[in-house]
Amino acid sequence: MHNLLIEGLGVQNWTYILVGLTFTLYIGIAIWSRAGSTKEFYVAGGGVSPLANGMATAADWMSAASFISMAGIISFNGYDGAVYLMGWTGGYVLLALLLAPYLRKFGKFTVPDFIGDRYYSNTARLVGVICALLVSFTYVAGQMRGVGLVFSRFLEVDINTGVIIGMIIVLFYAVLGGMKGITYTQVAQYCVLIFAFMVPAIFISIQMTGNPIPQLGFGSELADGSGTFLLDKLDGLSTDLGFSEYTEGSKSMIDVFAITLALMVGTAGLPHVIVRFFTVKRVKDARKSAGIALLLIVILYTTAPAVAVFARTNMIETVSNKSYASMPEWFKKWETTELVVFNDKNNDGLITYVSGNAFLKGADGKFDFKSPNPNTINELYVDNDIMVLANPEIAKLPDWVIALVAAGALAAALSTAAGLLLVISSSVSHDLIKKMINPKISEKGELIAARLSAVIAVCVAGYFGINPPGFVAATVALAFGLAAASFFPAIILGIFYKKMNKEGAIAGMVIGILTMLFYMTKFKFGWFGGGTKADWWFGISPEGFGTVAMILNFVVSIVVMKFTAEPPKDVQEIVENIRIPSGAGEATH
Numbered sequence: 001m002h003n004l005l006i007e008g009l010g011v012q013n014w015t016y017i018l019v020g021l022t023f024t025l026y027i028g029i030a031i032w033s034r035a036g037s038t039k040e041f042y043v044a045g046g047g048v049s050p051l052a053n054g055m056a057t058a059a060d061w062m063s064a065a066s067f068i069s070m071a072g073i074i075s076f077n078g079y080d081g082a083v084y085l086m087g088w089t090g091g092y093v094l095l096a097l098l099l100a101p102y103l104r105k106f107g108k109f110t111v112p113d114f115i116g117d118r119y120y121s122n123t124a125r126l127v128g129v130i131c132a133l134l135v136s137f138t139y140v141a142g143q144m145r146g147v148g149l150v151f152s153r154f155l156e157v158d159i160n161t162g163v164i165i166g167m168i169i170v171l172f173y174a175v176l177g178g179m180k181g182i183t184y185t186q187v188a189q190y191c192v193l194i195f196a197f198m199v200p201a202i203f204i205s206i207q208m209t210g211n212p213i214p215q216l217g218f219g220s221e222l223a224d225g226s227g228t229f230l231l232d233k234l235d236g237l238s239t240d241l242g243f244s245e246y247t248e249g250s251k252s253m254i255d256v257f258a259i260t261l262a263l264m265v266g267t268a269g270l271p272h273v274i275v276r277f278f279t280v281k282r283v284k285d286a287r288k289s290a291g292i293a294l295l296l297i298v299i300l301y302t303t304a305p306a307v308a309v310f311a312r313t314n315m316i317e318t319v320s321n322k323s324y325a326s327m328p329e330w331f332k333k334w335e336t337t338e339l340v341v342f343n344d345k346n347n348d349g350l351i352t353y354v355s356g357n358a359f360l361k362g363a364d365g366k367f368d369f370k371s372p373n374p375n376t377i378n379e380l381y382v383d384n385d386i387m388v389l390a391n392p393e394i395a396k397l398p399d400w401v402i403a404l405v406a407a408g409a410l411a412a413a414l415s416t417a418a419g420l421l422l423v424i425s426s427s428v429s430h431d432l433i434k435k436m437i438n439p440k441i442s443e444k445g446e447l448i449a450a451r452l453s454a455v456i457a458v459c460v461a462g463y464f465g466i467n468p469p470g471f472v473a474a475t476v477a478l479a480f481g482l483a484a485a486s487f488f489p490a491i492i493l494g495i496f497y498k499k500m501n502k503e504g505a506i507a508g509m510v511i512g513i514l515t516m517l518f519y520m521t522k523f524k525f526g527w528f529g530g531g532t533k534a535d536w537w538f539g540i541s542p543e544g545f546g547t548v549a550m551i552l553n554f555v556v557s558i559v560v561m562k563f564t565a566e567p568p569k570d571v572q573e574i575v576e577n578i579r580i581p582s583g584a585g586e587a588t589h
Helices: 002-008 010-032 038-046 050-061 064-106 111-118 122-154 159-209 230-240 253-268 271-278 283-319 329-336 384-394 399-437 443-466 472-496 502-525 546-562 569-578
Strands: 340-342 359-361 367-372 380-382
Touching (some): 050 159, 050 283, 064 111, 064 122, 064 253, 064 384, 064 399, 064 472, 064 569, 111 122, 111 271, 111 399, 111 569, 122 271, 122 443, 122 472, 122 502, 159 384, 159 399, 159 443, 230 283, 253 546, 271 283, 271 399, 283 384, 329 340, 329 384, 472 502
Antiparallel strands (some): 340 380, 359 367
C-alpha cells in the first residue's frame, strides 16, 4: 500500500513536494540569518567557518551551467565538450592558489573595491563596477534560463512564468539575508544539488554497467553480458547516425586551448566567487575553504562525463528510427517546451535522428521550428540543456528521482543567481554610491541602496532569462570571457607587480572588455556586420576569445605603465605587504 501510494504521486506532485520543501528551507534560513548591517549584507560579518564557506563556495560556483548544461554539452559534443570540464576545474585551482589568500589579506568587500584602492583611483573603481555588472548580468542570464527550463518542464508552466517564479524566490532571500542569508542558504543548496546529481547517476551506472561508481561505470563493460564497453557502443551508435566519434575531437587545437584558458582565467576573475573569500575570519581560513570547495566541486565535475555518456546512449537508443507514436511520456512532455521538436519530413511515422540541423535558423540566429531544413534528413531537434533533466526519465527511474533532479537544478541555478545579485547590488551601493557619489551616506541608507539595487538587478536578470543570448553553458562561457578580458590581468598585476599603476590598469581593462564585447556581439548577435565560423579571428570561437582579449589587456597595461608615473610609495608598500604572511597566517585585517 505504501509503495503504491509513492508510485501513484507522479512526477509533477513529487516535484511540487520536493521543490516546495527545499524552497521553504531556503526561505526559513534567509529569515533566520537576515542581515542587520552592511558588513553582514556584503560579507556575512566576516565570521563564516571554513567548512560552511567551502560548501557555500561550491554551491555558488556550480551554477545551472555546471548542473544542467555541462553534461549536455559533453553529451552532444563528446570529446570537444571536455574543454568546459578542464577550464572550469582548472580555473578554480588557479583562483584558490593564486588569488584568494592575497585578496582576503587586502580585506576589501568587493572586486571593484580592491581595484579602486589598489589603483588609487575612482576612475579605476568605476571601470571595475562596470565590468562587474557586465560579467554578472551575462552570467545571471544563464541561471535564470536554467530556472525557467526546470519550471517549464516539471511544473508545466511556460519558461517565462518559470523565470518570474525564480526571480521572486531569489529576490526574497538575497534581499533579506544579504551575504549572511545567502551563505547558509548555499550550504543547504550544495547538499540538495549534489544529492540530486549523484543519485540518478549511481542508479543509471548500476543499470547500464553494474558498477555503482559512475566515474568508473562509463569506462566499464555493459551489464548485458555482450562484453562491449559502453564508450565503444556509443562511438558505434554515433558514427552509424553520421555524428563524429564520441571519443574523438573536431575542434582545432588553438580553439580548445583558447576556450580552456579563457574559462580558467575567467574563473579567477569572477567577482561572485572571489567575494566568498572575504567572508572568513583569517587568510588561513580562506585557503582551507578553497581546498574544501575544490573537493566538493570535484564530486560533480568527475561525474558529469559519465552522466553525459549515459544520457546520450539512452537518448539515441530511445528515439532513433523508432515510431513517434510509441514515444514515452517524457518525450511528449519535453515537446511542449520546444526543447525537443520533431518534424516528420517523409511522413513515415518514424523518427529519423541523424547528423545535421533538422530546422533552419531564423534572422535572430535561433532555430525556426516552422522551417524544416531541406538539406538534411534529420527530423529531430534536441536542446543541449535537457540532457541532465531528462536523463532519469529516459532511463525510467522512479518519479521521486526525476523530481529530485528538478530540485537540484533549481538549487544550482538559484545559489549562483543569488551570489551574482549580491555582487551587482554591492557594486552599486558600496562601490558606486558610498565610495564615489555620497561618501557620507549612513549605514542604514547604504543597506537600503543595496537592497533596492538587488531588486532592480533581479528584474534585469529576469529580462535576460526570458530573452537569453544562447543555451545556458554558452551564455555562462561568455561571462567567463568578459571576466578574463577585464578583471584577471588587473588583479594579477595588482597583487604581484607593485609598479603597476592606475593608468596602465584602466587602459588594459577598458581595451580588454571592449574587444571582448565587440567580438561577442559580432559573432553571437550578428552586430557590426556579423560573421560565420569561417570569419573567426585566429580560428577562435567567441567562448574562447576571452584569452585573446586578456593577452591584449596585459600588453596594453604594461605598455601604458612604462610611459606613465609610478604608483605612490604607500601603494607599493601595501602590495609588498599583501604577499608577506603576518604572524602564523593571521590576517592583518
